[in-house]
Amino acid sequence: MKISVREVRLSFGDLPVLDGVSFDVADGELVSILGPSGSGKSTLLGVLAGLLEPDAGEVLVDGAPAARDTFAYMPQQDLLFPWRTVLDNTTLGLEVAGMTKREARERARELFAPFGLSGFEGSRPAELSGGMRQRAALLRTVVQDRQVLLLDEPFGALDSLTRAGMQEWLDEMRARFGWTVLLITHDVREAVYLSDRVLVLSPRPARVRAERTVDLPRPREITAAAAVEAGLLAELR
Amino acid sequence: MTRTLERPTAAVRRAPTRRPRRWLPPLVVVAVLLGAWQWAVTALDVPPQVLPSPWRVVEQGWANRAALWTNTLPTLQVTAVGFALSLVVGWLLAVVVDFSPWLRRALLPLMIASQTLPIIAIAPLMILWFGFGLLPKVLVIALVTFFPIVVGLVEGFSRTDREAANLLRSMGANRWAEFRYVRLPGALPSFFTALRIAVTYAVTGAIFAEYVGARSGLGIYMNLQKNSFRTDLVLATVGVSAVVTLALFALTFLAQRLVAPWIRR
Numbered sequence: 001m002k003i004s005v006r007e008v009r010l011s012f013g014d015l016p017v018l019d020g021v022s023f024d025v026a027d028g029e030l031v032s033i034l035g036p037s038g039s040g041k042s043t044l045l046g047v048l049a050g051l052l053e054p055d056a057g058e059v060l061v062d063g064a065p066a067a068r069d070t071f072a073y074m075p076q077q078d079l080l081f082p083w084r085t086v087l088d089n090t091t092l093g094l095e096v097a098g099m100t101k102r103e104a105r106e107r108a109r110e111l112f113a114p115f116g117l118s119g120f121e122g123s124r125p126a127e128l129s130g131g132m133r134q135r136a137a138l139l140r141t142v143v144q145d146r147q148v149l150l151l152d153e154p155f156g157a158l159d160s161l162t163r164a165g166m167q168e169w170l171d172e173m174r175a176r177f178g179w180t181v182l183l184i185t186h187d188v189r190e191a192v193y194l195s196d197r198v199l200v201l202s203p204r205p206a207r208v209r210a211e212r213t214v215d216l217p218r219p220r221e222i223t224a225a226a227a228v229e230a231g232l233l234a235e236l237r
Numbered sequence: 238m239t240r241t242l243e244r245p246t247a248a249v250r251r252a253p254t255r256r257p258r259r260w261l262p263p264l265v266v267v268a269v270l271l272g273a274w275q276w277a278v279t280a281l282d283v284p285p286q287v288l289p290s291p292w293r294v295v296e297q298g299w300a301n302r303a304a305l306w307t308n309t310l311p312t313l314q315v316t317a318v319g320f321a322l323s324l325v326v327g328w329l330l331a332v333v334v335d336f337s338p339w340l341r342r343a344l345l346p347l348m349i350a351s352q353t354l355p356i357i358a359i360a361p362l363m364i365l366w367f368g369f370g371l372l373p374k375v376l377v378i379a380l381v382t383f384f385p386i387v388v389g390l391v392e393g394f395s396r397t398d399r400e401a402a403n404l405l406r407s408m409g410a411n412r413w414a415e416f417r418y419v420r421l422p423g424a425l426p427s428f429f430t431a432l433r434i435a436v437t438y439a440v441t442g443a444i445f446a447e448y449v450g451a452r453s454g455l456g457i458y459m460n461l462q463k464n465s466f467r468t469d470l471v472l473a474t475v476g477v478s479a480v481v482t483l484a485l486f487a488l489t490f491l492a493q494r495l496v497a498p499w500i501r502r
Contacts, residue, residue, distance in 0.1 A: 049407040073407035075400050082499045083422040092418065093408040124499060144408065 001027045001062060001180070003070070003148060008047055008057035017043045019205035020057065025148065030174060030181040032191035035201030036236060041184045044206065045152055048182070049073040061147065069097075071182070072146035076153045078137040080125035086136050087112075087121040093144040108143045114173065115139045131162045135169075142179070149181045155190070167193055171219060188232050192225045200235045210235045289469035298473030305477055308458040313481065315371060315454065316443045319378025323435065326379060327386030334387075335394045335420065336412070345391075352384050356445060364450040374446035374454075381442040382435040389431020393424025425497045433489050440482045 003025040010018040017040040025031045035041045046052035048059060050068045059066040072093070080089045087105060094104035112118050115135045125133060134154060141149055154170075155163040171194055174181060185191050191198045195214050202209040212235075214228055271291045277283070278290040285293055298305060330348070334341040356377065363373035397420045405415045447456025455474050462470040493500060
């Protein structure tokens with residue numbers, strides 16, 4: 001499976017936001033999209049998640065136009081709903097897709113242990129810590145079983161300690177489950193720590209301005225990553 | 238495997254305020270006011286037709302409890318039917334308006350206009366048109382209570398987080414699924430607030446409708462007692478209607494507990 005984004009363009013009225021964005025994502029790859037704020041990261045994400053229709057360009061899966069359910073989208077806020085238990089929050093996508101509640105619960109329940117949420121199935125989201133809420137939101141994304149996970153600054157709202165823990169955890173989980181991930185972030189360190197490849201977007205209107213393969217062994221040491229980080233920071237300026 | 242799986246911070250739920258602390262202040266105020274009233278009426282020798290003492294009100298209310306009770310029942314019935322109608326109409330209008338921007342523009346001004354109608358003029362007309370039966374009273378109650386319900390729901394629906402709507406759409410949800418999974422449950426806190434406001438209008442609405450014309454009920458009973466200068470019984474009836482309203486108010490909390498136990502106060 002290969003995702004190809006080809007020359008995607010989108011303007012809001014007179015304001016061009018995406019100016020021919022192109023890149024590929026291979027099966028099992030984690031690709032980060034780095035960009036200054038206001039660079040159109042969220043707009044690109046909206047196009048991929050099927051929320052926005054691009055003016056031109058296309059998104060292909062193995063050469064064929066991508067179906068609407070190619071990407072599983074995880075927004076920045078956890079958006080766990082207080083009226084649902086943690087388990088029922090994670091089954092939301094499956095229920096929307098028409099699966100019976102029972103079947104959906106069975107599917108989601110299997111992931112509670114690897115996601116470190118065992119015992120919290122019946123809890124309300126408010127009873128979870130920030131990191132746990134984020135893991136529950138990721139579980140809700142993963143359980144939809146789509147080809148690519150589309151993560152929009154998933155750890156942006158967490159304190160730095162929890163965030164570091166979550167990054168390590170995501171790194172392990174991805175190795176274990178072989179997810180294909182497209183990660184939107186403005187955190188260079190996070191991008192370098194997690195990615196196989198990093199794409200740098202230009203300021204608006206966005207194009208892919210640079211691409212860097214991060215060829216470092218995992219789990220990554222911060223020292224080895226520092227040089228790459230510095231290079232990317234230079235690209236961002 | 239992972240080392241940083243933190244546990245949640247202590248139980249989040251707040252302990253409920255202790256009962257005596259909550260009930261004592263209003264009770265003290267009421268007791269002081271009643272005491273002052275009782276004292277003033279006795280000291281100034283006010284005739285009971287003008288202002289009976291609170292004690293007399295209670296005493297006469299108790300002596301006439303059978304009459305009060307037989308007049309409370311029809312008022313309760315009218316209130317229940319009228320409020321049920323109001324809920325149905327309120328929900329229907331709010332949902333319709335939520336799904337259709339066109340109907341929203343068409344209907345909202347009409348609904349607002351309906352609230353400018355003076356009930357004092359409408360109620361007698363209702364009796365004129367629909368007679369002394371249940372219908373005119375039910376309509377008056379619905380007219381005074383549906384509006385807060387519609388407003389509460391419409392605002393509750395539209396308060397849905399844009400990002401939540403996006404999340405649902407990314408999952409493949411259509412407008413109906415978005416409504417069902419996000420907008421509807423998200424509107425419940427706002428709905429229950431509106432319900433509490435509406436329910437306090439319901440009993441007074443019923444009494445007003447009966448006051449204008451009815452065979453039985455607290456409103457007409459009150460009117461009859463007033464005409465025979467039984468101020469004590471008028472006030473006893475007022476007391477009964479207050480108790481009924483408070484009971485309905487409490488009932489909304491019970492309903493909220495049952496329907497949406499996740500709402501935190």
